[in-house]
Amino acid sequence: MSTTCLFCRIASGEISAALVAERESCLAFRDIAPQAPVHVLIIPRTHASSLNDSSANPVLADLLALARDVALQEGIAESGYRVVVNTNDDGGQSVAHLHLHVLGGRALRWPPG
């Protein structure tokens, strides 16, 4: 855990977040600035700075499975949703702790811009 990483501090409970689901290796909470009616972030409990960080390898399947479970739980699995992993500067990543965005509850445009 990094004591300066925002999402590590959320994972440890030091900073509160609106929890949606928890698993042994990862957790899901609502994005503080939602871009869609459903906007949930999925993070590994162990720090990995981005999808490029190979230390995330053991939990990648868990993260994707939790994204699917959250979509079901939030009632958007049938209507449809998007899972996004912004990575580094050109990808628009602003928090350097690997996270998946689960977005849904409205029709999402493509390309994302």
Ligand code: AMP
């Ligand atoms: P990204 O830009 O892909 O790195 O996504 C980071 C996301 O974290 C943004 O959508 C922010 O709105 C969200 N965020 C930042 N701080 C918090 C927080 N304290 N609780 C929940 N979401 C946050």
